[in-house]
Amino acid sequence: MVNCKGKTWDENKYVIKSGLSKVHPSPRSTSLIIATVISIAEAVNMILLQSVDFSEFTETIIDVCLLILVMIPAFYFFVYRPMVAHIKYRKQAEEELLKSYNKLEHSINEIVEGIERINKGDTDYRLEVKTNDQLGKIAKVVNRVTDTTLSYQRLLEKDFNRVKEQEQNIFKVYSDFIFSITQGKFNLLSNDQILTLCLEGELLGKVAVMKSEDVNEARELAARILKEQPLQSKDVYHVILCISEAVTNVLKHANGGSMEIRQIKGSLRACISDYGPGMDLSKLPNIIFVQGFSTKISMGYGYTIMNKYAKKIYLSPSNTGTSLAMDFI
The missing domain is CATH 3.30.565.10 (Histidine kinase-like ATPase, C-terminal domain)
Incomplete structure (x- = not known):
């Protein structure tokens, strides 16, 4: 099921539905309509020919003309127009799918580039959360993980600096003591x-x-x-x-x-x-x-x-x- 600007194309049923709920007949419905129209045309033709005495050639011409007059509008409204609409909406669906794919690819590339920047040490960088879909959730998770990692890193740096300062103090005490002794x-x-x-x-x-x-x-x-x-x-x-x-x-x-x-x-x-x-x-x-x-x-x-x-x-x-x-x- 593909949504195209308010129109939905159901590929399984070959039905094109617009946002205004206009329904174009399916192939099965079209066949039934054409068969019904032909039957009605033949019935009218038989009634007409029975009421008026025509030659066999004239009856054939009238039968063909009546059938053409009935079939052309039926073909236009129930075959040609649905087919054109189907092609149009399918093209729109392909365009929308292409746009969605490009947008998805762009979003994934942004996430990958952001993760690479963070991995290279740019801990102040955060992914921009533009949507609430799965990609948006991934961006939020990456930002939370980065914040947590940065917090732990700062704690480790603080502990490391404290230990280093203690070692420097001990080294100075030993240095002064050994120098004096x-x-x-x-x-x-x-x-x-x-x-x-x-x-x-x-x-x-x-x-x-x-x-x-x-x-x-x-x-x-x-x-x-x-x-x-x-x-x-x-x-x-x-x-x-x-x-x-x-x-x-x-x-x-x-x-x-x-x-x-x-x-x-x-x-x-x-x-x-x-x-x-x-x-x-x-x-x-x-x-x-x-x-x-x-x-x-x-x-x-x-x-x-x-x-x-x-x-x-x-x-x-x-x-x-x-x-x-x-x-x-």
Whole structure:
């Protein structure tokens, strides 16, 4: 059943009905009407021919003419006009269906584009609800889901910022405490701070630490550079020991890393970074000060040795890895 501007086309019954309730006969009704008209015409013809004596030829002519006069109006009113109306209304139905399809396609495209915008992060965008049909209901549901998701996202961001602020406060307390207890020798830095620190001065050498052979290469690099420095043999040994401890722990507790040595205003700075899981901030004081304290992500004896022989130590623990810098001489 298709509605076309107040007119309804019933395809099953082949009946065209307008908004004014004009009914055009169906094929069955048309056939009955034509048969009735022909019967009446034949009856009139027989009565006429019986009352007047005509020749056989004349009777045939009169019969044909009377039949034509009756059939033409009957055909026009009961066949031609309904057929024209049927074609007209069917064309209107097709036009309305095409308009409805285009409107439906446009509405679906708007919904899809809106969902894509929201998915890309435009959480302030909302679908425009133009109708109360199923598409309108879908748009309302998408808007409600977006509002709910945005609400949860804001709550998560709020919790994340609160946790991050707490971690920063704890980090500052640890940093101030360690700085004070070591009289400025041990410094806790942020990731950005230690990156800047490890870009200072002149790069003398660098080693990628990915396998056990790289530990020996790091020691040899340190030994070659230290030969050119005014150091006693025991001091050279202590520097190589600190670097060796740091590089060994990169392989032992992380997924690899790198070591480089820089010349910083008359002193040497060794920068070691790894790709491990970082350090638990709550265990940091034990890792640094308790000799032999070790976890899967700590350096055990390493930090106490570094703390003993390095002039200054800079440490940045993060969840993307640990970065360490040591100043010597």
